Amino acid sequence: MNFFQTHRLVKAFGGLLAVNDLTFEVEKGEIYGLIGPNGSGKTTVFNLITGYYPITSGYIEFQGKRLNGLPTWRVCKQGIGRTFQIVKPLRRMTVLENVMTSAFNRTSREAEAREKALEVLDFCELTKKQDYPAKGLTIGDRKRMEIARALATAPELLLLDETMAGLTPQEQADGVQLIRKVRNSGITIIIVEHIMHVIMNLCDRILCINYGQEIARGTPAEVANNQAVIEAYLGKE
Amino acid sequence: QETVKVGIILPVTGEKAKFGEIEKKSFEMALEEINAAGGINGKKLEFLLEDDTGRPDVARSAAEKLITKDKVVMLGGGYGSSETFAIAGVAQQSRIPFLVNTGSDDKITEKKWEYIFRLNPPVSEYPKGLESFLTEVVKPKTAVILYENTNFGSSGSKEFKATCERLGIKVLMMEGYEHGGVDFKPLLIKVKQANPDLVYMISYLMDASLLMRQSLELRVTPKLFVGGAAGFTLPEFQKNAGKASDMVYSATLWYQTLPYPGAKKYFDDFKKKFGVDTEYHGAEAYAAAFVIADALKRTKSMGPEDVRQALAATDMMTVFGPVKFIAYDTMTNQNKLPTYLVQWIDGKLELVWPKDVASKPYVYPIDWEKVWK
Amino acid sequence: MLRMENVNAGYGDVQVLWDVSFEVKAREFVVLVGANGAGKSTIMKTISSLLHPTSGTIWFEDQRLDHVQPYHIIDVGIAHVPEARQLFPEMTVLENLEMGSLCARAKPHRKESIEWVLDLFPRLRERRKQLAGTLSGGEQQMCAIARGLMSKPKMLLFDEPSLGLSPLLTQEIFRLASKIHGEGMTILMVEQNVKQTLAICDRAYVLENGRIALEGKGRELLENEEVKQAFLGI
Amino acid sequence: MKSIRWSTLVILLLLAVFPLVIQSDYYRHILIIALMWVVIGSSWNLLSGYTGQVSFGHAIFFGIGAYTAGLCTTQLDISAWYGMLLGGPVALLIGLVIGWICFRLRGPYFALATIAVGEIFRLVATEWVDFTEGMQGILIIQTFRSKIPYYYLALGLAAACIYSIHTVMNSKWGYYFLAIREDQDAAEALGISSFRYKSLSLMISAFFTGLAGAFYMNYMAFIDPQVVFSLHFISIMAILVGIIGGVGTLWGPPTGAFIMVLLQETFRSAFFGMLPKWVSEAHVLVFGLLVIFVIRYMANGIVGDWGKIRQVFSGRKASPSAGSGN
């Protein structure tokens, strides 16, 4: 039994097959990269896993349980956290309140939630900003907060959708550190990212898709040298 | 100068303000006359007018205020039945006399509330005047009843249905509608299909005229159309319905040519003073003002109990007819008055029944094709 | 061509730009780099008058821009491809493109322009009838750039055009930028892809906390130790 | 989210001694009505201000509560006071059903759906004559002649309502409600069943509004469908109370309730007869102007923008406010 797997996953929007017969599995503890050209269906895969869209056919299994048809919030309760490509802060709540809200996923006591939130904020180096209203954060901090919020739900699998886009190279390096730290704490990660050095640095295995279909998979080095990937995605440098 | 304060509660804003206006003007007109004639034994009479905006809860607030803050000696007004109820509840509880002049739900005087008096007949009696006309002249076999589903409309329609059953008239259809509709045709199609001898409608002003206009369009032709007072007696009805208003009958409580002292004068004075016509609601209000003044002149003191006794002892003539509060049927403190039948003839409202007070002979049978040409 | 002189600007009580002065000459390709929140986008917004400076002046050719209405900017000849795409989500790709050519200068050439940009971005041709809101992130970025080009501008403002694009597309967009530049377009670009942009631009400015900290030729800055440390993470 | 402070106790104390000091039944009556609106406004605020589901149909719950009480008398022949026990739960159950229907919708669509449901309830209550007496309404006899019992009942109800909302908003539920208001998609991703928590919010809100309705029946002793199911006089008034006081704040709706009820009465009575009559006739106009003024210049209501208001009076420059006050 795999920790997480999809089997012949299909998602159709009208006539468009955004995800087309996609099968992959993720081992516990690894960082799994999902790459592909724009519009190839990566975000859609995340939306299928988290139940935002109904699955057209195929299934998704997490720790031996089918996720098909589960509403988003139940998927989260199962232990899957996510970030959004377009960040969704709870704007008028402070950073701490944002993170506390997700900490309530595992407890109903306010004090406990606060403690957990503070811990996560410390982990993500956001403690200094805990009382800022979320709407006043810079992009970098918002993305950090997205991660913190996803972490506070105490997930076993974390889905990161372009958390590095729009960050400076320095900030990206910090981000890579943070993600490593998360993995080292025992959380499995699926990451979608267009910034190659991040992907190459972090991932144990990579799946590259195009038009919703697999075009290559393997270790970073294998994928980077795959001709199909270079043609469709990486380009020659 | 010391004044005698009486609270008057009427809707002068909101959807019912149209009639509230007429009543308010009539009260004011009466007040001027009363004070010009010496007021209440030398003291000036003062009407404190409160707006109930057509809502029972506001009516209640208004009543509370008049009683506890302004310390009025009694209350008058009461237009919509719901508002009247709310006011009556407060008045009865605070033991302050309240003279109702329009609220017509039968229940208002059926509660044995000794502080509540009513000048106007209850809605069940509106078609009394029609009854003899039907038995003596028309002798219809079938009827359709249409009513707006307000308090006034639904209780009126029930009473008329009972009347029909008593007279052996078969009620083919009885249907309510939400007032303010644009298109009554679906309803009238059914009426046409039923083809009754009599169509009885309890409607306010504009529904009344639309009902008639659309009957004309659809060529709904019973032996006669009768309105249950309210909308059908107003000048606006004729203005809006035009030729569709012709030959339509209506029950009414009052008409200016009735042989009551001052009736015609009130009608003319009102028109002169305000430039618009008045009708039975105005007459009710005008008469109520004089009943109030009369009672206050006779009372031993301005204490509520004395005022109540004075009111109960009322026996006088007004422009609205004789006023005397008696108990009959299930009602107490109720004034008993005859009602009449009017008909729109050549664009004018004429009193046609009972015959002895008629201003013009009734037109029956009616050839609708000719009328609606 | 574009000159900013001692501009101060901000949002409400929060000042973001402090005494910023720089210029972009005709046919030049200038890049602005800086950390998140340094004020790069704010500079772009100030140029296109979405934001009015509290003090200072902005010149474009012979016109002052610092207090004109934002909808005049496109008439002047500046096309702003904003951060985060800002498409019209419930209009089709084609309609979005048409919106780009409302100004008098571009309107007569609408048909040719559409063909031209659809050739530049074949992906958009495939999706031309799709509602822009349902495009993928990268497709949206292409659409936004294409829309900017539709107005036949004299100068293009690009705010992080490579954000969220695949490496291939990123390269393509930079190539495209170079190409348009080569054809005589003046470009001011904000980018986080510091290495690649500095390599292709004429000049660059480094922005720190709302102040211009460094200025220089692209290649020179690439060698600069401070820049290396701050941006390249080396 | 601060805990209840001593100022709250002072207000409570002042309200508690008010009817003992002021003998006029008229003023007591106005305060009773204001307290009832505190309950309705606060309940509306829980669902709309805190949870972000703007309801244009709170008359439903008010009407249900009122009719539950009234029908106790007309149908079951028991005292309408049983309505105080039944009104809340019945409204809550109806709320559950309505939520099940309407919570599929978001934003303005939800608002429109609640308008429609509200109107349907009004029409049904009007038409179902055998059960509700239709437009004849329900008339009962008031139990007490004195206002005092009603006053303390209303005060107790208002206090219980505010306290409950305060407690809820400081618990997990409160965080969840706010999260749903801010971004429903994000909330779902954080493990929050937006449907479940929106329903909870609606149930609490409906419960208290239903109680207020039952109280109204007992106090006013007369109801009819046009009044208790009124879009304008209940549903929209509830929104006005919330918005003018300040949505998403604990003390906003109570403030709004007092302001609205007092202003309405003051204008209706032309400043208690001190001003000419036309003032009274213009009271709806003045109301409309007030609404426009508040929304235009105090978008977050009197309590929500209190800082701004204070600064205007002390002549200092306003600074952007941060976060949702509480």
Added chain:
Amino acid sequence: MEVLIQTLVAGILMGGIYALVGLGMTLIMGVMKIVNLAHGQLMMIAMYITFVLFDHFHIDPYFSLLVSMPALFLLGAFIQKYLLNPLLKVDSILPENQVLMTVGIGMILTEIVRFIFQSDYKSVKTSYSFSTMYLGTISFNTSMVVAFCIAVLLTGGLFFFLAKTDVGKSVRATAQNKDAALLMGVNAEWITILTYGLGAALVAAAGTLLLPIYYLFPDVGGRFTLKAFVITILGGMGSTVGAIVGGVFLGIAESLGATYISMALSDAVGLVIFLLVLIFLPGGLKKLTKI
């Protein structure tokens, strides 16, 4: 059979009036996303303008379209510029603030009219007020037929405007993303003013055309606001063709309801359909017709 046909005819003709009411709303609510609770009150103002023109200057209601529509355009533009636009600039907790603003506007319009004209019912009676055409035994009210035709014309015009003209596209663009529209050279503020003005002018047409067959008083607006919502949701937000289809659909449904269920519940029939569409057919009939 005759009953059914006459019912359908009544419903379709009523649908024409409804379409006119809904057309303005589809622009204001469907395109601009402003939930306009003052819609009926704007219509009421137009009716009073028509009434005054008829009563004092003896101008035929159909001609007074030329006055009432521009007048309401100006009123709508004023409301948008000075009352609604400023709201966009403040960050309030509920986006529904704007809805409340329109409630306030509606109250004020009603009360001002009441101040001037009192609460009296007014109506205009023209030579064709009673004109009816007969096809066999089925009657067609002439004024309603005319209104229906004008509704079709205006729908066509609006459809063309929104879909094919640059200004029309700018209207849609502004509603979807104001900043981006500005960058495209669209004077967004002016466009919002224009749109609300147009919406008001369209509902003015509805009011003016309704007057010969109806009547007016200051509170006449409210019920039409509700109808406008139903139609807009039914037809699909922002869909011009949807407005006319939705209008006719509602007209027929209400007529059938009135004939075969009960006149008193005909409003409820409309509301129930409204709810069903909201829940089971989000996007309205637009989703089926694709326009």
